[in-house]
Amino acid sequence: MSYSFGLTITPDTDLHAAVDLAFNGTGGYSVRLGQQQNGTETEAADAVEAVKIALLSLVTALGDSWDEANVSISGHANPGNVERSGWANDCVTVSLSVTKYSAPS
Numbered sequence: 001m002s003y004s005f006g007l008t009i010t011p012d013t014d015l016h017a018a019v020d021l022a023f024n025g026t027g028g029y030s031v032r033l034g035q036q037q038n039g040t041e042t043e044a045a046d047a048v049e050a051v052k053i054a055l056l057s058l059v060t061a062l063g064d065s066w067d068e069a070n071v072s073i074s075g076h077a078n079p080g081n082v083e084r085s086g087w088a089n090d091c092v093t094v095s096l097s098v099t100k101y102s103a104p105s
Contacts, residue, residue, distance in 0.1 A: 001038040002088070003031045004074035008099075010067060015059065016052050019073070023048050035077065043077035047092040058096045068100035 007022040009015065023045070024032050035044040051073050062069070075092035078084045 001035060001040050001044075002074070002076045003035060003044055004072070005031045006070060006072045009059070009069050009071055011059075011064070015055050019048060019052050019055065019071075022073075039079045040077040043079065043081050043090070044075065046081075047075050047077060047090070048073070051092060051094050054094050055096065058094070062096075062098065065102050066098045066100065067102050069096055069098045071096050 005022045007018050009018060022031075024030055032041060032045065035041045055071060059069075072095040073093070076088045076090060078087055078090055081090050083089065
């Protein structure tokens with residue numbers, strides 16, 4: 001099933017913990033629970049693990065000139081990661097957008 005969530009990060013953010021918190025949910029909403037109810041928790045969780053690796057690479061590439069960024073994560077998981085008639089194919093997308101740059105020295 002499809003999923004989507006986002007978070008705001010800074011250079012000091014523990015990316016793995018922040019992504020886990022956003023996926024596992026706060027305030028009564030949980031992307032993980034929605035995937036569990038649809039039978040795709042494992043598949044979506046595996047994709048989110050890949051997101052953490054990609055996000056670390058993206059943040060590293062930004063260098064030191066940013067103070068805040070928004071991260072959007074969306075995807076679709078099929079049970080067993082196999083084609084299912086009438087469903088979208090498996091995918092995951094990570095978008096990173098700087099919202100605040102560091103003041104020039």
